[in-house]
Amino acid sequence: MKDYRMIFTKTGMSKYISHLDLNRCMFRAIRRSGLPAWYTEGFHPHLYLMFPLALPLGVESLCEIMDFRLNEERPEKEILEKLNAELPEGIQALTIHEPKMQAQEIISAEYQLCFRSEMNLLPLWENFMQQPEIFIEKKTKKGMIQIDIHPLMNIKHMTSGNQKLCLTLQLPAGSTQNVNILTVAEKFQKCAFQAISIKNIRRTKIFSENFQEFF
Amino acid sequence: MLHEKLTAHLLEVQKPARYTGGEIGQVVKNPEKVDVRFAFCFPDIYDIGMSHLGMKILYSLINERENYWCERVFAPWTDMEEIMRKEGILLYALESGDEIRNFDFVGFTLQYEMSYTNILNMLDLAGIPIWQKERGERIFPLVVAGGPCACNPEPLAEFFDLFILGEGEEVNLELMDLYHRMRENGATRSEFLKKAAGIEGIYVPSLYEVTYHEDGTIENIMPHDGAPEKIRKRVIPEMNQAYYPEKVVIPFIEPVHDRISVEVLRGCIRGCRFCQAGFLYRPFREKSTETICKQGIRLCENSGYDELSLSSLSTSDHSQIETILDQLLNYTEKEHIHLSLPSLRIDNFSQSVLEKITTIRKSGLTFAPEAGTQRLRDVINKNITEEEVLRTCKIAFEGGYTMVKLYFMMGLPTETDEDIIGIAELAQKIVDLFYSMPGRAKGKLQISISTATFVPKPFTPFEFEPQAEKAEILRKQQLLKNAIQSKKIKTSMHISDVSQMEAVLARGDRRLCAVLAEAWKNGCRLDSWEECFQAEKWYDAFKTCHLDPAFYANRKRSYDEIMPWQHIDYLISKSFFIRENQKAHAGQVTPSCRQKCSGCGANQCLGRACF
Ligand code: SF4
Numbered sequence: 001m002k003d004y005r006m007i008f009t010k011t012g013m014s015k016y017i018s019h020l021d022l023n024r025c026m027f028r029a030i031r032r033s034g035l036p037a038w039y040t041e042g043f044h045p046h047l048y049l050m051f052p053l054a055l056p057l058g059v060e061s062l063c064e065i066m067d068f069r070l071n072e073e074r075p076e077k078e079i080l081e082k083l084n085a086e087l088p089e090g091i092q093a094l095t096i097h098e099p100k101m102q103a104q105e106i107i108s109a110e111y112q113l114c115f116r117s118e119m120n121l122l123p124l125w126e127n128f129m130q131q132p133e134i135f136i137e138k139k140t141k142k143g144m145i146q147i148d149i150h151p152l153m154n155i156k157h158m159t160s161g162n163q164k165l166c167l168t169l170q171l172p173a174g175s176t177q178n179v180n181i182l183t184v185a186e187k188f189q190k191c192a193f194q195a196i197s198i199k200n201i202r203r204t205k206i207f208s209e210n211f212q213e214f215f
Numbered sequence: 216m217l218h219e220k221l222t223a224h225l226l227e228v229q230k231p232a233r234y235t236g237g238e239i240g241q242v243v244k245n246p247e248k249v250d251v252r253f254a255f256c257f258p259d260i261y262d263i264g265m266s267h268l269g270m271k272i273l274y275s276l277i278n279e280r281e282n283y284w285c286e287r288v289f290a291p292w293t294d295m296e297e298i299m300r301k302e303g304i305l306l307y308a309l310e311s312g313d314e315i316r317n318f319d320f321v322g323f324t325l326q327y328e329m330s331y332t333n334i335l336n337m338l339d340l341a342g343i344p345i346w347q348k349e350r351g352e353r354i355f356p357l358v359v360a361g362g363p364c365a366c367n368p369e370p371l372a373e374f375f376d377l378f379i380l381g382e383g384e385e386v387n388l389e390l391m392d393l394y395h396r397m398r399e400n401g402a403t404r405s406e407f408l409k410k411a412a413g414i415e416g417i418y419v420p421s422l423y424e425v426t427y428h429e430d431g432t433i434e435n436i437m438p439h440d441g442a443p444e445k446i447r448k449r450v451i452p453e454m455n456q457a458y459y460p461e462k463v464v465i466p467f468i469e470p471v472h473d474r475i476s477v478e479v480l481r482g483c484i485r486g487c488r489f490c491q492a493g494f495l496y497r498p499f500r501e502k503s504t505e506t507i508c509k510q511g512i513r514l515c516e517n518s519g520y521d522e523l524s525l526s527s528l529s530t531s532d533h534s535q536i537e538t539i540l541d542q543l544l545n546y547t548e549k550e551h552i553h554l555s556l557p558s559l560r561i562d563n564f565s566q567s568v569l570e571k572i573t574t575i576r577k578s579g580l581t582f583a584p585e586a587g588t589q590r591l592r593d594v595i596n597k598n599i600t601e602e603e604v605l606r607t608c609k610i611a612f613e614g615g616y617t618m619v620k621l622y623f624m625m626g627l628p629t630e631t632d633e634d635i636i637g638i639a640e641l642a643q644k645i646v647d648l649f650y651s652m653p654g655r656a657k658g659k660l661q662i663s664i665s666t667a668t669f670v671p672k673p674f675t676p677f678e679f680e681p682q683a684e685k686a687e688i689l690r691k692q693q694l695l696k697n698a699i700q701s702k703k704i705k706t707s708m709h710i711s712d713v714s715q716m717e718a719v720l721a722r723g724d725r726r727l728c729a730v731l732a733e734a735w736k737n738g739c740r741l742d743s744w745e746e747c748f749q750a751e752k753w754y755d756a757f758k759t760c761h762l763d764p765a766f767y768a769n770r771k772r773s774y775d776e777i778m779p780w781q782h783i784d785y786l787i788s789k790s791f792f793i794r795e796n797q798k799a800h801a802g803q804v805t806p807s808c809r810q811k812c813s814g815c816g817a818n819q820c821l822g823r824a825c826f
Contacts, residue, residue, distance in 0.1 A: 013235045013236075013237045014237065016225060016231040016232045016235050016467075017232055017467045018230075018232070018467075018468070020469075021232060021467045021468055021469070024467075024469070024473075025239075025465075025467060027519070027521075028239075028465060028518065028519030028520065029239075029519065030519075031519035031520075031521070032516070032517070032518070032519035039551055045551055046551075047551075057226070057231070058225075058226040058231075086239070086519075087239075088237055088238065088239050088467075089237050090237070197223065
C-alpha cells in the first residue's frame with residue numbers, strides 16, 4: 001500500500017465540473033488507467049480518494065490536490081502518464097508525489113480574480129475596500145452568521161486598465177477558516193451597483209503555515 | 216467552441232456541465248473533413264438522455280464511419296432555455312458547439328409520448344421551422360425520428376421529414392449514404408424523400424393522405440408518388456452480429472442510471488397484453504454468452520464504471536442466464552463492479568440466481584404483478600401467481616432483504632373493485648409472511664405499492680380498449696387506500712391527467728399535430744416532469760383545435776376500425792391482436808413463446824420458427 005498525492009489543473013470548461021462530479025470522474029480515470037488502485041475492506045469496498053480542499057464550481061485552478069492510494073509502489077512518472085491519458089480536457093496532472101503535509105495544515109489560498117465592466121473599475125474597487133467592514137453571510141451548523149472579511153483579504157497585486165481589473169488575492173482556506181472566493185467577488189459586484197462581470201477566477205496556490213506551498 | 220454569450224451565463228444555471236460537452240469518450244472530428252453531420256437529439260434533459268442505451272449504440276455506430284459525424288443534443292432545462300431565448304443562443308451540439316440548424320440530419324429518438332412538446336421546443340430553439348412543409352426545398356436539415364413511439368408517428372406526422380421504423384443499426388447508415396449521394400447531385404428535399412421512402416423501414420408521412428369519416432374515425436390512408444402501402448420495421452436478425460459499442464461517452468454529472476449496460480437479448484417471450492415493448496421488439500433474439508461477456512468486460516475496462524447492467528426487457532429469460540452470471544461474476548467481483556439485473560422476472564427468479572445477486576448488492580426487491588388478483592393477471596397475461604410472489608419474497612427475506620416494491624396498474628380492461636382490494640391483500644400477505652418467519656432479516660420491513668393508470672397502446676392486444684376515466688381512477692385509488700391496514704405498506708399513486716394525454720398521443724392521428732403545436736405555443740414542454748406539466752394548457756389546446764381528448768383516450772374501437780397506424784407494419788398481424796383481445800376478455804392465458812408459438816407473425820423476418 002502506498003499513498004500518492006496528485007497536483008492537477010482544472011481550467012477551461014472543466015471548471016463547470018462540480019466537486020461531487022469530479023470525484024466520480026477521478027474515480028473512473030483511476031479505474032481505466034489500469035493502476036493497482038487500493039480499495040477499502042468490508043462489504044462494500046470502495047476506492048480511496050481524498051480532496052483536501054474543495055474548489056467552488058466555476059473557479060479555475062492550477063493547484064488542485066487529490067490524495068489516493070495504490071496497492072503497490074509505482075514510478076511517479078508512470079502514474080502521471082497513465083492518469084493524464086484518462087483525464088478530460090482542462091484537467092491535467094502536474095505532479096505525482098508522496099504526500100508531505102497533512103490536509104489540516106492548509107491555511108490559505110491565493111487567487112487571481114479578473115473583473116470586466118464598461119466603467120473604470122479601479123475607483124469602484126477602492127470604494128469597496130474603503131469600507132471599514134465587509135460583511136458576508138456564512139452558513140454554519142448554528143445557522144447563518146455574519147463575518148467581516150475585510151481583515152481576511154490579503155491583496156498581493158493589482159492591475160487595472162481598459163475596463164478591466166485583475167487582483168491577486170490571498171484568502172483563508174482549509175478546515176479552520178475558509179472564505180469562498182466567489183462570495184468575495186459577488187460582494188464586490190453587489191456593492192458597486194454597476195454592471196460588473198467576473199471575467200475569470202483562478203486558484204493559483206495553496207499554502208500551509210509560514211507561506212509554504214502545500215505539498 | 217461554445218458561444219461566449221453562453222459561457223457568460225453558465226454559472227446561473229443548475230448543473231452547467233449538462234451544457235458544456237467535453238466528457239471522456241465524446242467523439243470530436245474536423246468538420247472540414249466530414250461529409251454528413253448528424254445531430255442526435257434526445258427530447259429530454261441531459262440527465263435522462265445520457266442514460267439511454269439506444270443513443271449510445273447509434274452514436275458510436277455513425278461515428279465509426281470516418282466521414283460521418285454524430286453529435287449529441289439534449290433539451291435544456293427551463294433555466295437554460297430562458298437564457299438561450301434572452302441571449303439569442305441557438306440550440307447547439309455538445310461536441311462542436313455548432314448550431315444544429317446547419318446539420319444534415321436532426322434526428323430525434325421517440326421514447327415516450329410526453330416528450331413530444333420538447334421536440335417542437337428544441338426545433339424552435341434551433342431556429343428550424345417546426346412544420347415540415349415550411350422547411351423548403353433545400354435538402355438539409357432533414358428532421359427525422361426513430362424509437363419505440365415511431366410505431367404510431369401520426370401525431371408528429373406534420374413535423375417530421377421521415378421516420379425510421381424498428382432497429383436502426385443498418386437503416387440509419389443506408390439513409391445517410393443515400394443522402395450523401397443525392398446531396399452531391401444537388402437533389403431537393405422532396406426528391407430525396409421520395410427516394411428514401413423506397414428504403415425498407417423508412418416512412419415519409421408527407422407521401423400519405425389520410426381521410427376521415429364524419430364521426431372522426433379514419434376512412435382511408437392512401438400513399439402517393441410511389442410510396443409503399445405498408446412500411447415495415449427493420450430487424451437485425453442475428454444479435455451476435457449486431458453492432459455494439461466498445462466505448463461510450465461518460466457524463467460528468469450523474470444521469471438517472473449511472474452505469475454501463477450490455478444488451479443481452481432483444482424482444483420478449485412473454486406476451487403481457489398491456490406491454491407495448493413486448494410486441495414492438497419481437498422476435499426474441501439472444502446474444503451468446505460469449506458475446507455478452509466480451510462486450511460487458513470491454514465496456515467496463517474502457518469506461519471505468521463500477522456498475523454493469525445486463526439490460527433487456529426480461530434478462531432472466533435468457534436461456535443461459537446462470538452461465539452468464541457465473542462468468543461475469545468471476546470478472547466483476549475481482550474488479551469491484553456491481554452487476555445489476557434491472558428487469559428480473561419473478562417467476563423464474565430461482566434461488567441460485569438470487570443468491571448470486573445478493574452477494575453483490577443488497578438493494579430493495581422490485582416486483583411488478585401489475586394486477587391484484589389472479590383473474591385479472593390472467594386477463595393481462597401476466598403469468599405470475601401469488602405463490603410465486605410469496606415464494607420469492609421468502610427467499611428474499613431469508614437473504615436479508617427488507618424492502619419490497621410492488622408495481623400495479625389501475626384501470627385495466629375488465630377490472631372490478633375486487634381486483635383493487637386484491638392489491639392490498641397481496642401486500643398484506645407479504646407483511647404476514649415476513650412476521651411469520653423466525654429467520655427473517657433484521658431491519659424494518661417496508662412494502663411500497665405504486666400504481667399507474669393503464670394507458671392502452673398501439674401494437675398491443677389492448678389497442679382497442681378505452682382508458683378508464685379520471686373519476687373512476689380517483690375512486691379506485693381511494694378504495695385501495697381504505698383497504699390497506701398495515702402501517703408497513705406505503706402507497707404512491709399517480710394522478711391521471713398525464714396518463715390521459717399519454718393515451719391520446721399514443722393512439723392519436725394526424726389531427727393532433729395542431730393540438731401539439733398549440734399546447735407548445737401555450738407554454739407546454741417538459742411534460743413528463745411533474746413540476747412542468749400543465750393539464751389546463753393541454754385541455755385548452757384541444758378546445759382551440761375542436762378536438763376531444765376522450766375520443767382518443769376513452770373510446771372503445773371496433774376490431775375493424777382503421778387505426779391511424781394501419782399502414783405501419785411491425786410484423787405482428789392485426790388478427791393476432793384481435794385473437795389475444797378476445798382471449799383476454801375470456802380470461803384465457805397465452806403461453807410464452809418458448810413454450811408454444813402463438814403465431815403472431817414476427818418470425819417472418821427470420822424465415823424460420825423463433826425457437
Ligand atoms: S412468431 Fe411465435 S414464437 Fe415468434 S414471437 Fe411470434 S408468437 Fe412468439
